[in-house]
Amino acid sequence: MNEFTTSMPEDFDARPNNAHISSDAYAMSAPVCIWRMLGLVGSFAGVVTLAVIFGVLGFLCAIFIPVIALAGLGVILNLPSNFFIFTSHDAEFLPFIISVLIALSILRGCLRYLEQLCNHYIAFKLLAVLRDKVFGVMRTLAPAKLSSSQAGNLISLITSDIELLEVFYAHTISPVLIASITSIIMVICAGILHPWCAFVALVSYVIVGLVVPVWIYSYMGNIGLQVREKAGDLTNCVLENLRGLAVVLQFSAIEARLERMITQSKQLLEHQKVVSDKAGLSFAVAGVLIMLLSLVQLCVCAVLVQQGSMLPLDGVIASVLLFSSFGPVVALANLGTSLQGTLASGKRVLSLLAEKPALRDVEQGVKLRPTSASVQQVQFSYPNTNECVLRDVSLEIPAGKIVGIAGKSGSGKSSLCRLLMRFWDVSQGRILLSDVPIDTIETRSLRAGQALVEQDTYIFHMSIKENVLIARENASFEDVQEACKRASLHDFIMSLPQGYDTQVSELGASLSGGQRQRLGLARAFLHDSSFLLLDEPTSNLDSLNEAVILSSLRSLAGKRTVVLISHRASTMNSADVHYTLDCGRVS
The missing domain is CATH 1.20.1560.10 (ABC transporter type 1, transmembrane domain)
Structure with a gap:
């Protein structure tokens, strides 16, 4: 299961804000409603x-x-x-x-x-x-x-x-x-x-x-x-x-x-x-x-x-x-x-x-764990809006490399990240993962091979260990500890009276923003996916913790492909390949 939260990407304002699930409720007549319920x-x-x-x-x-x-x-x-x-x-x-x-x-x-x-x-x-x-x-x-x-x-x-x-x-x-x-x-x-x-x-x-x-x-x-x-x-x-x-x-x-x-x-x-x-x-x-x-x-x-x-x-x-x-x-x-x-x-x-989904899961598609990506002349607009978030975007994400994507807020970085997860389909162009069109890959297989870490990590009201195990329920305790060490979280957890069994309050209120973000990174490391998408993964971290996490990412060189979105120059220095998005275009 990939790291997924319902928090909004930085260019969310480009989406229609008048969408409601029950928007057609007024249009349904009483007889039709009764007949469907019967x-x-x-x-x-x-x-x-x-x-x-x-x-x-x-x-x-x-x-x-x-x-x-x-x-x-x-x-x-x-x-x-x-x-x-x-x-x-x-x-x-x-x-x-x-x-x-x-x-x-x-x-x-x-x-x-x-x-x-x-x-x-x-x-x-x-x-x-x-x-x-x-x-x-x-x-x-x-x-x-x-x-x-x-x-x-x-x-x-x-x-x-x-x-x-x-x-x-x-x-x-x-x-x-x-x-x-x-x-x-x-x-x-x-x-x-x-x-x-x-x-x-x-x-x-x-x-x-x-x-x-x-x-x-x-x-x-x-x-x-x-x-x-x-x-x-x-x-x-x-x-x-x-x-x-x-x-x-x-x-x-x-x-x-x-x-x-x-x-x-x-x-x-x-x-x-x-x-x-x-x-x-x-x-x-x-x-x-x-x-x-x-x-x-x-x-x-x-x-x-x-x-x-x-x-x-x-x-x-x-x-x-x-x-x-x-x-x-x-x-x-x-x-x-x-x-x-x-x-x-x-x-x-x-x-x-x-309600019809914006896109349907692929159940009988190609099964693979993506290791590379190719974005080819992609154009994308959110439904019910004419504003293009991405315009003729082309870039390559080589296997086993750390690819950095920089740009101003609202430039389309987060939207590109979600297109690589196939949360939406492109309006024009195409995206290939390991040379296979993304919309032909079995959705379950795609999710198993990817992990997403956002700025705001959703924390469940249960223990720290259980929160990390969401990424891989059958993982051993040693694997959980190793993932937390890579996320520079282990020492903090061990300082707590109950260690990994410490209960986290609702919405993670008992943790700082940086601790929540590192917990999200621990999930991504534990997930053992081949394709990591990190959206501002160090935005809430100090320089020391950032350095530990960047070192962990560098240790993944050749083993996992990493898409790294960040405003920080220190974070982007860890990337092997650099791209910059400006107003929805690669500059």
Whole structure:
């Protein structure tokens, strides 16, 4: 594994700074988003079916508890009913009715549990699959497309956005099917009593279960997606403040940074308040409609009873049957609100999954460990920008030599370095590694044969030894020590109480800039690659440590090829071949 970090090269400003992974999230329609999320269910169809069966049976138990209680009342009052033609008006029939009510109550609880168990099994399994897919896609997008994405938005997407999809998989798919099936059954039951009762029930279910959620979703607009974006912005702001805490304290910028974070927080709260206000109104509308529609059913039944078209007890049963059967469709009405945030998260996640990498890994290419390079008339521009970073660049990097590349900041040195790693493909011209076109070399083989050290080395929150072993996990402890000696880091490590087992704080805050840089060099030495790319490897080092490292590099003469980028004349003196870049050209 090569030394790779997500820090920005010195000529990063040439890249487009308006690239976002979720830039097309607003363009994706809700039906398309839902269809794509449903496509992920696939192998869980059997579990979904079980959840629907348990859900329908559970709601039927809940709906018929008050209806069967009315049957018992009919027995007591000796009232006839066409709905319960099987009942007896004998008082001895009451214990049976009571037993049925008790059984339905217990069964309702068990079925509800089994339904939720199935739903959440599907949800959490799918969330695990989604996380795996997201990390897999992010790996293919790195570094070209992820370098211009804000870390806070990515963290928000990986954590809270994916977590919110639980609402869709656990509380949307099966509830929609359960509500549809239950409503059909209830319309049939109402039809047994009278066709007009069935008609009112059908209209009621359509209004509450379809019209209301569609209206609520439209009424909410794209506020859900805006909330997710604001949450990502706030996360990014917090991360910036934590990572730059030393700078903030040094320049007494606490108030300004705090005000910025408060502003971001207020913007998020304002959007969340809009969501809450609209959700409250939608819940109220749904509640009022349920009461009004139940009242309509009661009035229809009263007219039918008065006309002699329906028995009095059946009229009461029809009214209670409708009122108690709104549970499944109320869940759909509430989806209009919760689905806003869920679909917003779904759009962001699906947009990332659909993102095309700037370049694809070569899986069936030439396997080699590069020892030389030839850059031939290369021209390069970052995507979505017309500014050329490199113009007609040609140079040779002989095998086993140290090749120095100097130039002003922004001259294209770091970009050339990353083209040699094939983080991007050239716009024109070509790059050969060991006389083989770089885009035909197997990517895994290419990475195994190269190591990159940048000015800012990323340090993980674990021991120093584990940080170095990232370069070669199966390396022996003696190899780790030798690599650290070459990087002039061994003596410092041995001065620590726990030596190589010393834990490094998050982001390497417990190490100085020079120590972090030397740790990156130790990784490169341990990686045992044939092609080293060193981007300002001694920028944070004093003259003594620089001399030790340059001596280590000179000892590699003939064994490894080294591309050395530096502003320091003392560092460039170690190079066998010198090139200078000026405004993207070799001068």
